[in-house]
Amino acid sequence: MLTAVKNQLRVCLLSLKYNIMREMVNKVTFLTNVCFMVLNNAALLVQWFILFRLREDVGGYTLREIMLLWGLTAASFGLSHILFARVFSLSELIIKGKLDAYLVQPKNVLVSVITSSTDISAIGDLLYGVALACACSPGIGGFFLFLLFTVTGTIVFTAFALLIGSLSFWFLRMDMLENQAVMGMISFATYPDGIFQGISRFLLYYIIPVGMAVWHPVHMINSFHAGTLFTVLGYALLLLTAAVCVFYRGLRKYSSGNLMTARM
Amino acid sequence: MRKYMVIYRSVLLENLQYAANVAMGFLGYFVFIFIFVKLWGYMYRTPEELIAGYTKEQMIWYVMMTEMLFFGSNAASVAREVAGDIRGGNIAYLMNRPYHYTLYILAKYTGEWSVRLPMYVALAVVIGMVMVGPLPHFRLTAVWAMALCVILGLTINAVFKMCISLFSFWIEDATPFQWLYDKLILVVGILFPVEIFPQTLQPLLKLTPIYTVCYGPAKLIVDFSPEKCLEILVVQILYLMVGCEMMFLIYRKGVKKLYVNGG
Numbered sequence: 001m002l003t004a005v006k007n008q009l010r011v012c013l014l015s016l017k018y019n020i021m022r023e024m025v026n027k028v029t030f031l032t033n034v035c036f037m038v039l040n041n042a043a044l045l046v047q048w049f050i051l052f053r054l055r056e057d058v059g060g061y062t063l064r065e066i067m068l069l070w071g072l073t074a075a076s077f078g079l080s081h082i083l084f085a086r087v088f089s090l091s092e093l094i095i096k097g098k099l100d101a102y103l104v105q106p107k108n109v110l111v112s113v114i115t116s117s118t119d120i121s122a123i124g125d126l127l128y129g130v131a132l133a134c135a136c137s138p139g140i141g142g143f144f145l146f147l148l149f150t151v152t153g154t155i156v157f158t159a160f161a162l163l164i165g166s167l168s169f170w171f172l173r174m175d176m177l178e179n180q181a182v183m184g185m186i187s188f189a190t191y192p193d194g195i196f197q198g199i200s201r202f203l204l205y206y207i208i209p210v211g212m213a214v215w216h217p218v219h220m221i222n223s224f225h226a227g228t229l230f231t232v233l234g235y236a237l238l239l240l241t242a243a244v245c246v247f248y249r250g251l252r253k254y255s256s257g258n259l260m261t262a263r264m
Numbered sequence: 265m266r267k268y269m270v271i272y273r274s275v276l277l278e279n280l281q282y283a284a285n286v287a288m289g290f291l292g293y294f295v296f297i298f299i300f301v302k303l304w305g306y307m308y309r310t311p312e313e314l315i316a317g318y319t320k321e322q323m324i325w326y327v328m329m330t331e332m333l334f335f336g337s338n339a340a341s342v343a344r345e346v347a348g349d350i351r352g353g354n355i356a357y358l359m360n361r362p363y364h365y366t367l368y369i370l371a372k373y374t375g376e377w378s379v380r381l382p383m384y385v386a387l388a389v390v391i392g393m394v395m396v397g398p399l400p401h402f403r404l405t406a407v408w409a410m411a412l413c414v415i416l417g418l419t420i421n422a423v424f425k426m427c428i429s430l431f432s433f434w435i436e437d438a439t440p441f442q443w444l445y446d447k448l449i450l451v452v453g454i455l456f457p458v459e460i461f462p463q464t465l466q467p468l469l470k471l472t473p474i475y476t477v478c479y480g481p482a483k484l485i486v487d488f489s490p491e492k493c494l495e496i497l498v499v500q501i502l503y504l505m506v507g508c509e510m511m512f513l514i515y516r517k518g519v520k521k522l523y524v525n526g527g
């Protein structure tokens with residue numbers, strides 16, 4: 001069991017290494033993508049400087065908390081797009097019958113699929129997220145919590161995309177919905193939870209799990225609460241398990257296409 | 265001009281077949297509007313409060329209109345298509361056809377948004393009426409002038425995005441420059457009206473494409489005045505002329521750099 005996990009992990013790391021090496025063939029494009037993504041994210045901070053000129057808090061958040069929120073969202077989004085970029089276009093693979101190539105490999109199908117590509121600009125997201133967290137000076141403990149929640153956030157984002165993407169085994173046109181759902185989740189994640197009330201707040205904490213991915217973690221970096229930590233860890237694990245189950249359940253329904261493609 | 269009309273008409277008819285696909289994008293628009301309704305609901309302490317001269321309803325309608333232009337025009341498709349043609353080598357076939365490549369792309373793009381935008385206008389009106397209420401002082405008689413400003417704004421945006429994509433002749437991937445341009449438009453023009461920025465920055469912002477691409481059209485919809493309309497139209501025409509000149513120049517220089525590999 002342990003050897004199998006070790007082997008899968010090795011395959012994941014090799015996959016990541018070769019994905020990055022492939023993208024680094026053109027170094028100028030690689031560096032421009034990373035650097036401009038950092039600038040691109042930084043430009044959005046202007047929005048918050050404007051809003052904080054109007055009021056001293058936005059949704060109960062200070063500028064420092066907003067920066068932590070953005071840092072955590074960017075780092076989680078970045079890490080999930082570095083390690084598991086293909087999960088965000090899973091619907092397309094299923095609809096176009098492109099899963100065949102992964103089914104015949106002597107590797108775990110899901111791991112093999114989701115680690116098969118890397119979004120290089122996401123390195124910029126991750127760097128930006130970590131830099132923003134450092135700028136907020138959360139302390140050593142806070143920084144370790146930030147790293148832990150980056151991992152849980154990555155799991156939540158990936159599992160959510162996997163869950164929605166896997167629905168393509170049953171329903172048509174899920175590719176557009178997958179993209180919209182994931183981007184919608186990211187949009188919500190970059191605004192403080194204090195502006196949402198009532199049913200929308202409940203939905204954003206438990207159904208579209210923005211609260212579990214970023215809001216709870218930001219509150220915990222400021223004021224640690226063990227109960228909430230276990231809630232976040234438990235939720236991330238539960239969502240991941242549900243997403244994996246749905247994927248393998250759907251895989252039984254998968255029918256191959258007759259499309260001939262070459263994977264380079 | 266007739267050949268570009270034919271291209272426009274054929275793309276329009278093609279896109280009408282896929283109107284249902286456009287409707288799938290409504291969710292993204294709704295999410296943005298929902299967030300901004302909640303955000304501005306929090307920022308305005310009292311219903312009568314004015315921020316940068318805008319009431320809460322006007323501010324939300326402003327964001328709804330700019331987001332409507334953003335989602336309804338999908339200008340990213342222009343950037344993607346031009347960059348894809350240059351990187352993929354398809355440009356070698358398209359540049360020899362009896363039309364100017366850049367005008368061909370513009371005609372195609374106009375055909376695309378002619379289907380998308382009216383659908384988003386209808387959606388924006390429904391969401392606005394339900395979530396915010398009617399827009400105070402909206403002048404129905406001035407719709408034609410607003411429409412003209414919107415059309416010019418979308419065309420200017422497409423021209424600038426095409427200019428950036430044409431840099432793919434020199435650099436392999438111009439996408440990162442598109443991100444920066446889009447963010448500039450988003451932060452300074454889409455999310456906030458120019459008046460919300462510090463007084464010293466406002467004249468500078470009015471010189472950028474933001475004034476013609478999103479602030480101008482949205483401002484006229486939210487708070488129409490004939491003088492403002494005339495001012496925006498003049499600036500838009502100037503911007504369009506300069507933008508087109510720049511686009512033709514970059515294209516002319518770019519095609520000389522074109523290398524096509526066989527395969």
